[in-house]
Amino acid sequence: MIPKLPIAEWIQSIVDWMGIHLAGLFNIISSVIEAVVGFFSGLFMLPHPLVFIVIIGIIAFMIGRIQLTLFTVIGFLLIDNLGYWNETMNTLGLVITSALISIIIGIPIGIWCAYSKSASRIITPLLDFMQTMPAFVYLLPAVTFFSLGVVPGVIASVIFAIPPTIRMTNLGIMQVSGDLIEASDAFGSTSAQKLFKVQLPLALPTLMAGINQTIMLSLSMVVIASMIGAEGIGAVVYRAVTQLQIGKGFEAGLAVVVLAIVLDRFTQNLIKPAKRNKSRVSGKPKVWIASAATVVILIAGASQYFVGADHSAPGKGNGAINPVGEEVDYKIIGIDAGAGIMKSTAKAINDYNLSDWKLVEGSGAAMTATLNKAIKAKKPIIVTGWTPHWMFNKYDLKYLEDPKKSYGEAEAIHTIARKGLQKDAPVAYEFLKRFKWTPEEMGEIMIAIQAGTSPEQAAKDWAEKHADKVQEWTQGLQPVHGDTFKLSYVAWDSEIASTNLLKYILENKLGYKVTALQVEAGPMWTGVASGDVDASPAAWLPLTHADYWEKYKDKLDDVGANMTGVKTGLVVPAYMNIKSIADLQDKGAASAPASAAAGDFGK
Numbered sequence: 357m358i359p360k361l362p363i364a365e366w367i368q369s370i371v372d373w374m375g376i377h378l379a380g381l382f383n384i385i386s387s388v389i390e391a392v393v394g395f396f397s398g399l400f401m402l403p404h405p406l407v408f409i410v411i412i413g414i415i416a417f418m419i420g421r422i423q424l425t426l427f428t429v430i431g432f433l434l435i436d437n438l439g440y441w442n443e444t445m446n447t448l449g450l451v452i453t454s455a456l457i458s459i460i461i462g463i464p465i466g467i468w469c470a471y472s473k474s475a476s477r478i479i480t481p482l483l484d485f486m487q488t489m490p491a492f493v494y495l496l497p498a499v500t501f502f503s504l505g506v507v508p509g510v511i512a513s514v515i516f517a518i519p520p521t522i523r524m525t526n527l528g529i530m531q532v533s534g535d536l537i538e539a540s541d542a543f544g545s546t547s548a549q550k551l552f553k554v555q556l557p558l559a560l561p562t563l564m565a566g567i568n569q570t571i572m573l574s575l576s577m578v579v580i581a582s583m584i585g586a587e588g589i590g591a592v593v594y595r596a597v598t599q600l601q602i603g604k605g606f607e608a609g610l611a612v613v614v615l616a617i618v619l620d621r622f623t624q625n626l627i628k629p630a631k632r633n634k635s636r637v638s639g640k641p642k643v644w645i646a647s648a649a650t651v652v653i654l655i656a657g658a659s660q661y662f663v664g665a666d667h668s669a670p671g672k673g674n675g676a677i678n679p680v681g682e683e684v685d686y687k688i689i690g691i692d693a694g695a696g697i698m699k700s701t702a703k704a705i706n707d708y709n710l711s712d713w714k715l716v717e718g719s720g721a722a723m724t725a726t727l728n729k730a731i732k733a734k735k736p737i738i739v740t741g742w743t744p745h746w747m748f749n750k751y752d753l754k755y756l757e758d759p760k761k762s763y764g765e766a767e768a769i770h771t772i773a774r775k776g777l778q779k780d781a782p783v784a785y786e787f788l789k790r791f792k793w794t795p796e797e798m799g800e801i802m803i804a805i806q807a808g809t810s811p812e813q814a815a816k817d818w819a820e821k822h823a824d825k826v827q828e829w830t831q832g833l834q835p836v837h838g839d840t841f842k843l844s845y846v847a848w849d850s851e852i853a854s855t856n857l858l859k860y861i862l863e864n865k866l867g868y869k870v871t872a873l874q875v876e877a878g879p880m881w882t883g884v885a886s887g888d889v890d891a892s893p894a895a896w897l898p899l900t901h902a903d904y905w906e907k908y909k910d911k912l913d914d915v916g917a918n919m920t921g922v923k924t925g926l927v928v929p930a931y932m933n934i935k936s937i938a939d940l941q942d943k944g945a946a947s948a949p950a951s952a953a954a955g956d957f958g959k
Contacts, residue, residue, distance in 0.1 A: 364808070365808075371497055371500055374501065375500055375501060375729065375732075378501075382501045382502060385502070385507075386502045386503075386507045389453065389457075389506075389507045389510050389511070390505070390506065390507055392453045392456075393449050393450055393453045393506050393507075393510060394449070395449075396448070396449035396452050396453060397445055397446050397448075397449030397450075398449075399449075400445040400448055400449060401441075401442060401445045405432075405436045405441050406436075408432070409429055409432045409433060409436070412428055412429075412432060412618075413425055413428055413429040415622075416428040416429075416618075416621075416622070419622065419625045419626060420621060420622075420625045424621050424625070427617065427618070427621075428618050431614035431617070431618060432614065432618075434610065434611075434614065435610075435611045435614060435615075438607050438610070438611065440589055440592060440607070440608060440611045443587070443588050443589040443591070443592055443608075443611070444588070444589050444611050444615060446506075446587050446588040446589075447575075447578050447588030447589045447590060447612075447615065448615065450506060450509060450510060450513070450574075450578065450581070450586060450588055451513075451571065451574045451575050451578070451615075451619070453510055454510050454513035454514050454517060454574040454577070455517070455567070455570055455571045455574050457510070457514050457518075458514050458517050458518040458521050458570045458574070459521055459567060459570070461514075461518060462518045462519075462521030462522045462525065462566075462570070463521060463522075463525050463563070465479065465522045465525075466521065466522040466523070466524070466525025466526045466529070466563075466566075467525060467526075467529065467551070469522065469525075469526040470525070470526045470529035470530055470555075471529075476526065479522070483519040483522060483523060486515055486516065486518070486519050487516075487519045491512065491516050491577060491580050492580065492583075494511070494512040494515050494516065495508065495512055495580070495581075495583060495584050495721075495722065496721060496722070496725050498511045498512045498584065499584050499718075499722050499725045499726060499729075500725050500728075500729055503726055503729065504584055504585035504689060504716050504718050504722055504723075504726050505584075505585045505586065505716070506581075506585070506586045506587060508581075508584050508585075508586070509577070509578075509581030509582075509584060509585075509586030510581075510586075512577060512580070512581060512584075513573075513574045513577040513581060514574075516573055516574075516577055517569075517570045517571075517573035517574040517577065518570065520566040520567075520569035520570050520573065521563075521566045521567055521569075521570045522566075523566060524562050524563055524565055524566025524567075524569070525559070525562075525563050525566060527562055527566075528558075528559025528560070528561070528562030528563045528566075529555045529556070529559045531559065531562065532554065532555050532558045532559060533558075536554055536558070537550065537554070537555075540553075540554045564623065564626060567623060568620060568623040568624060571619050571620075571623060572616065572619070572620060575612070575615065575616050575619065577590075578590030578593075578612065579593050579594055579612075582594040582595075582717070583692070583718060583719045583722065584718050584719065584722045585716045585717060585718045585722065589608055589611045589612055589615070590612075591693070591717060592604070592608040592611075593605055593608045593609060593612065594692070594693065594717075595693035595694065595717070596608060597694075597876065597878070598692050598693050598694025598695075598876050598877065598878055599693065599694045599878060599903075600694075600878035600879075600882065678712070678940065678941070680736070680934055680939060680940055681712060681713065681940065683735075683736040684736050684737060684738055686712050686713050686714055687713070687714050687716050687738070688701060688705075688713060688714070688715050688716065688738045688739070688740065688926065689716050689718070689723050689726050689727070689737065689738065689739040689740070690715050690716055690717055690718060690723065690739075690740045691717075691718060691719055691720045691722075691723050691740055692717065692718070692719050692720070692876070693717045694876060694877050694878055695740075695877065695900065696877075696896065696899055696900030696901055696902060696903070696924075697740045697742060697763075697900055697924045698715065698717070698740065699903075700762060700763045700764070700899060700900075700924060701715050701740050701762075701926070702715060703762045704758070704760075704762035704763065704926070704937055707760045707762045708760065708762070708937050708938060708940065708941055709941060710940055710941065713940065720847070720848055720849075723739050723740065724747055726739070727739050727747060727751070728751075730929070731751055731929055734929075734931065736928070736929070736932050737928065737929065738756075738926055738927070738928050738940075739926070739927050739928075740924070740925075740926065740927070741753065741755070741924070741925065741926070741927030742850075742900075742922065742923060742924040742925075743795055743922060743923050744795035744798045744799055744802065744850045744919070744922065745802070745848075745849060745850060746799065746802040746803055746805075746806045746849050747927075749799055749802070749803050750803075750806065751929065752929065752930040752931075753927050753928065753929060753930060754927070754928060754929075754930050755923065755925045755926065755927055756925060756926040756927070756928060756934065756935065756936055756937045756939075757935055757936040757937065757938075758925055758926075758936075758937055759936060759937075759938060760937075760938075762937070763899070763923075763924050763925045764898070764899045766920070766921050766922065766923055767896055767897065767898065767899055767900060767922045767923065767924065768896075768897060768917035768919060768920045768921075768922060769850070769854070769893070769894065769895065769896055769897075769917065769918055769919040769922055770895040770896075770897050770914055770915070770916065770917050770918065771788050771789075771791065771891060771892070771893045771895070771914075771915040771916060771917075771918050772881075772884050772891065772892050772895045772912050772913065772914055772915065773785065773788065773884065773890065773891040773912065773913045773915050774884050774885070774886075774887045774889065774890055774891070774912060774913070775887065775911065775912060775913060776887075777890055777891060777913065778913070781836075781839065781841065781890065783833050783834060783835070783836055783866055784839075784841055784862060784866065784868060784890070784891070785915070786833060787829060787830060787833060787861070787862070787866060788858075788891055788893070788915050788918075789915050789916060790828070790829045790830075791829055791858065791893070791918050792916075792917070792918050792919070793825070793854075793918065793919060794919065795919065795921065795922065797818075797822070797825075798850060798853050798854060798919065800818055800821075801814045801815060801818050801853035801856070801857065802849050802850065802852075802853050804817065804818075805849070805852065805853065806849075811852050811853070811856040812856055812859075812860070814853070814856070815853070815856035815857040815859070815860045816860055818857060819857065819860055819861060819864075826861060826865065829861065830861065830865050830866060833866060835865070835866050835867035836866065836867040836868060837867055838867065838868075838869050839867070839868050839869065840868070840869050840870075840871070841862055841868040841869065841870045841871070841890050841891075842870070842871045842872075842873065842888075842889050842890045843855055843858060843859060843870060843871070843872045843873065843889065843890065843891055843892060843893070844872070844873045844874075844875050844879075844880045844883050844884065844889040844892045844894075845872065845873070845874060845875075845880065845892055845893065845894045846874075846875065846876060846877050846880055846894050847874050848894070850894075851893070851894040852874075854893045854894070854918065854919075855872050855893060855894070856872070858870075858893055859872050873889065877901060877904065878904065880892050880894060881895075881901070881904040881907070881908050881912075882908070884908070884912050885908040885911035885912045886911075891915070893918055895914075896922070896924075897914075899924065900924060
């Protein structure tokens with residue numbers, strides 16, 4: 357058998373090398389993109405929403421018909437009425453920034469492809485790769501290079517959205533009639549004159565179609581980008597999905613729909629040579645209007661830094677600078693919004709009066725990637741953490757003390773089952789009831805997975821190594837003959853370990869045919885409560901999944917705790933000179949910065 361190509365190791369090595377040697381470049385790019393997104397977001401939020409709606413309505417009337425004007429005005433009034441104005445403007449800033457970067461980079465590359473067959477042969481497969489690779493794959497490298505926030509969201513959006521601009525620019529130029537090219541050559545046109553006065557004007561409708569698709573693809577990334585901390589309406593949608601807030605998710609979705617339709621119709625109506633009667637302006641007036649609008653935007657954008665701006669530095673709300681906050685930019689790096697630990701962290705921020713601090717939403721993978729980046733650079737960082745988790749085995753970490761018990765006492769991981777499972781599948785139910793292990797035992801599987809072993813193989817290796825434990829769980833149980841069984845779990849490292857171990861034992865020791873579904877916390881509980889899923893070993897109680905337990909406790913069975921003594925809280929690297937959440941308060945941290953220790957790093 358041919359050995360497996362170490363593609364994953366190669367990619368990881370490349371990413372690590374870039375993270376070390378190109379860190380300065382990434383910092384510059386991050387600063388520029390963050391400033392541009394902030395410029396546009398601030399610009400859109402500068403006027404009162406009603407004033408903005410009047411302006412956008414006038415623009416819609418000038419470039420389109422009355423139907424577009426009515427839809428634009430009513431749509432944005434609805435967004436304001438639903439309370440998603442700021443989030444929508446943040447999203448609009450992200451989309452405009454992504455589209456501008458895609459256009460600035462994409463059009464020259466498209467022209468190059470049209471003029472060079474060699475360039476086209478090389479770039480076209482790359483565009484195929486960029487368009488077909490799942491967008492989620494771009495997220496972790498973006499987080500590794502640019503940390504959490506809007507910047508990696510923009511980068512991922514550009515990678516995903518730039519191909520149409522390049523392809524359509526190339527196509528538009530290639531479709532220009534050869535006779536016109538010969539005529540321009542006959543009149544002695546230079547290459548630049550031929551490009552800017554013949555090819556690009558004739559290719560403009562096709563090019564604009566590519567730009568339209570780029571804008572739409574940028575907008576389609578807003579929900580995915582929210583998984584790595586990008587603020588905006590996408591974060592509201594993601595939060596609603598993870599918390600099973602169907603109504604709120606639909607409301608936020610309407611805001612995305614309105615924004616998408618308005619951007620689509622605006623770009624479609626900007627250039628329609630065959631239907632100029634639909635536009636209120638054309639030709640030179642349109643150029644003058646565009647130029648005047650650009651000047652107004654620049655002036656208004658600059659004015660946001662002088663009109664109504666809060667120039668106070670973060671952490672000075674109570675008249676004092678917090679050294680810890682200054683070092684971590686007053687940010688606590690969290691995971692997905694639906695996790696109970698996020699609710700507990702919000703409670704801790706309130707309990708300890710940390711009003712200047714911001715809890716950054718993202719995902720578990722994004723959190724650990726950010727933690728890894730900070731530890732490699734020996735920089736301070738505060739994250740939401742829980743045990744069991746492989747990061748405690750890989751890094752030297754510590755929990756911050758929680759004197760006010762915002763995170764409660766120690767938790768337990770419970771196995772939950774659908775109603776009637778004990779009667780329908782008594783063998784599986786009894787096994788799940790017996791299944792109990794320790795964080796240290798689970799840690800063996802998590803560490804193996806992090807080392808590159810597949811979850812299935814890691815679970816098999818553990819079961820073979822701990823055959824006596826498996827025998828204890830299955831002793832006296834009569835195997836079945838291919839009965840189906842369905843498990844669900846959340847994509848946390850601890851639950852991946854436990855679910856794959858259960859799946860292996862149920863299939864290889866008890867004769868079941870098991871399907872394991874990876875879902876978010878809300879759907880996991882809903883699936884068990886509705887009977888669509890037989891069981892889940894991933895219920896964190898009494899705190900993390902408290903809301904789901906209150907909602908579904910009468911519709912499912914609590915089989916019992918499969919692990920006790922688990923913990924949640926705020927976690928920092930051991931090299932940080934901070935002991936308690938109370939130290940994040942101004943009075944508590946004024947004496948010494950977290951890196952008191954800058955000279956002690958690495959000791």
